[in-house]
Amino acid sequence: MGMSLRHLYDERIEAGEWHPDPAQIAALAPLDRIREALERPAPRPRGGLFRKAPPPEPVRGLYLWGGVGRGKSMLMDFFHRTVGIEGKRRVHFHAFMQEVQAGLHAARAKGADDALKPVAAEMCKGLRLLCLDEMQITDITDAMIVGRLFELMFAAGVTVVTTSNRVPADLYKDGLQRDRFVPFIRLIEDRLEVVHLASPTDYRQNRLTGADVYFTPADRLAREAMEAIWQDFTEGAGAPLVLKVQGREVELPLFHNGVARARFWDLCAKPLGPADYLAIAEAVRVLILEDIPRLSSENYNEARRFVTLVDALYEGRVRLIASAAAVPEMLYLEGAGVFEFERTASRLREMQGADWGRDRAA
Ligand SMILES: Nc1ncnc2c1ncn2[C@@H]1O[C@H](COP(=O)(O)OP(=O)(O)O)[C@@H](O)[C@H]1O
Ligand SMILES: [Mg+2]
Structure with a gap:
């Protein structure tokens, strides 16, 4: 198993590259938990050779939020680089949603009834960890699909680690048809550990x-x-x-x-x-x-x-x-x-x- 993030963070401090920041150090614990769980080898199926192995328990991800310049993206990138697994991806949330919307467009053009399903399936192929930087929802077309999209991703066992400037409850604040968006907030709060990066330093x-x-x-x-x-x-x-x-x-x-x-x-x-x-x-x-x-x-x-x-x-x-x-x-x-x-x-x-x-x- 790889070196802990805490250890590697301390090395950066020692090297004078980063300032020690208690709020960042606190956020390393959940990131290390996720890293360890993802790096742990899958258990061997029990009960005989022919019994199908149950799908692995999905690893609970993280929603890291806080003010600008607090080091959210830095910590997420650091985590993403360090996790020793195949099937990890880091993408800006905006670019990610553009990809999804483009996929939906193409699927609908081919006449798919439920376009989101094949798009999510394609997206999740071989994917175990998805790091999304700067989750932010301002667009109604995004707001209307994220709920089901994330449900499909969680069901496919993808672990999501995301950063945001806002606490989940404030996502898409004052947005159009916000009531239809609320289940997504519940889903995030339920499926991700929510951590506030409350560093005083920008x-x-x-x-x-x-x-x-x-x-x-x-x-x-x-x-x-x-x-x-x-x-x-x-x-x-x-x-x-x-x-x-x-x-x-x-x-x-x-x-x-x-x-x-x-x-x-x-x-x-x-x-x-x-x-x-x-x-x-x-x-x-x-x-x-x-x-x-x-x-x-x-x-x-x-x-x-x-x-x-x-x-x-x-x-x-x-x-x-x-x-x-x-x-x-x-x-x-x-x-x-x-x-x-x-x-x-x-x-x-x-x-x-x-x-x-x-x-x-x-
Ligand atoms: N503990 C730290 N020591 C030194 N530089 C840091 C530290 N935390 C963050 N930074 C730097 O500050 C800048 C802002 O961090 P960033 O992760 O982009 O903030 P956020 O995503 O929260 O807006 C980046 O250039 C980052 O490398
Ligand atoms: Mg950032």
């Missing part, structure tokens, strides 16, 4: 305090600095994230654990509008935005979208790390929109403050 903010968050000019040094920040946040992991907004798809080129990375042109040269930028601001806690150019009436559409993007990030208290051709006040010097840009420049300044984003709601 490590993500701590990492940025005192760090540069606005680089100008957008030269090689800026690129290297931003690459280093990205690596620090994500350890190099990252994949495109597609957000569904009013039936459209908005792609973030790189995303991992609440941190997105894009270039100005990825977000401001496409015909995106306020709803798209709000969806981005909701999905992301830190946006690394590279190569903001000088703006003018020449690139008025891009500039206008940039203003909308900054407003959305500002409203959402998203941490922005940017490289730009000039300081905020010098980005937009002539042409229609100069006046409006003053507010944007001032917001860009304010967002550079060390405390920016601390008050972001979960």
